[in-house]
Amino acid sequence: YLRQAWQMVHDIPMVCAFSYDWDRIDNFQSRPDDIVIATYPKSGTTWVSEIVDMILNDGDPVKCKRDAIFNKVPMLEFAVPGKMPAGTEQLARMPSPRVVKTHLPVHLLPTSFWDHGCKVIYVARNAKDVAVSFYHFDLMNKLHPHPGPWEKYIETYMAGRVAFGSWYDHVKSWWEKRKGHPILYLFYEDLKEDPKREIEKVMHFLGKDLTQQALDSIVHHTSFEVMKENPNTNYRMTPVTVMDHNVSPFMRKGIAGDWKNHFTVAQNERFDEDYERKMADTTLRFRTEI
Numbered sequence: 001y002l003r004q005a006w007q008m009v010h011d012i013p014m015v016c017a018f019s020y021d022w023d024r025i026d027n028f029q030s031r032p033d034d035i036v037i038a039t040y041p042k043s044g045t046t047w048v049s050e051i052v053d054m055i056l057n058d059g060d061p062v063k064c065k066r067d068a069i070f071n072k073v074p075m076l077e078f079a080v081p082g083k084m085p086a087g088t089e090q091l092a093r094m095p096s097p098r099v100v101k102t103h104l105p106v107h108l109l110p111t112s113f114w115d116h117g118c119k120v121i122y123v124a125r126n127a128k129d130v131a132v133s134f135y136h137f138d139l140m141n142k143l144h145p146h147p148g149p150w151e152k153y154i155e156t157y158m159a160g161r162v163a164f165g166s167w168y169d170h171v172k173s174w175w176e177k178r179k180g181h182p183i184l185y186l187f188y189e190d191l192k193e194d195p196k197r198e199i200e201k202v203m204h205f206l207g208k209d210l211t212q213q214a215l216d217s218i219v220h221h222t223s224f225e226v227m228k229e230n231p232n233t234n235y236r237m238t239p240v241t242v243m244d245h246n247v248s249p250f251m252r253k254g255i256a257g258d259w260k261n262h263f264t265v266a267q268n269e270r271f272d273e274d275y276e277r278k279m280a281d282t283t284l285r286f287r288t289e290i
């Protein structure tokens, strides 16, 4: 039932030009050393993908630069038939250890990942900055429908009628799942506040032990400024028919608290009131600025 409800929202072309091949996703065969990066969109997926890739390459940016991060870390559910190989196909061809990216809600992750006890890194970002980032992304991403005016978009977002559904359900259900599973739950705001501390957390979680020099190299290489100029991480190689960076760059601002430049006082009050209700049943807490 949950899947049907989710698909009803996502399979209508108005919402997203992706089409999901559920048989392939459901039957996806994980490997025990797969590393999963799970996020709600616009929460720092690309950032943490690059961090993980750097950690696996011992902090060596030369090894990391061999390919675009979105090729090295395919999105499990991604499929635009006839245009690109599906994420599941790309992954099937990759050597281990694979890093798998997904925006799927927790209940739709293929069970094989749980059966093998694969490590999962979940990255969450506060709801307001995600809304702003998503809005700009929907403006520039031609696979998503035009978001319309901001004042309308914010209502659509609160109702969960955007690609990958409700932010509230996503962050809460992944938070619950970490009980009993190897899930490292990270926050975008923490990464901004102290990247080295958070990168060390990821390093320990992956069972690696890097030198201070390697860690410093990762901090530098994965900073917003460096990633924005790196063609392997800034998505500028993506055809303009998919992403139009003249409308809004993928690497847009990379800060915490940009929502203040978009929300009116009235929108903020309405958002907060709705947020309280939707988040009343969780211990999960976010910072909307640092």
Ligand code: A3P
Pocket: 039, 040, 041, 042, 043, 044, 045, 046, 047, 129, 132, 133, 134, 136, 222, 223, 224, 225, 227, 250, 251, 252, 253, 254, 255, 258
């Ligand atoms: P903004 O639109 O707020 O700038 P995702 O990779 O999940 O789609 O997330 C994209 C968001 O993460 C964008 O947010 C992008 O700028 C930000 N981002 C990407 N790399 C970053 C980095 N190294 N440091 C800070 N923010 C980063």
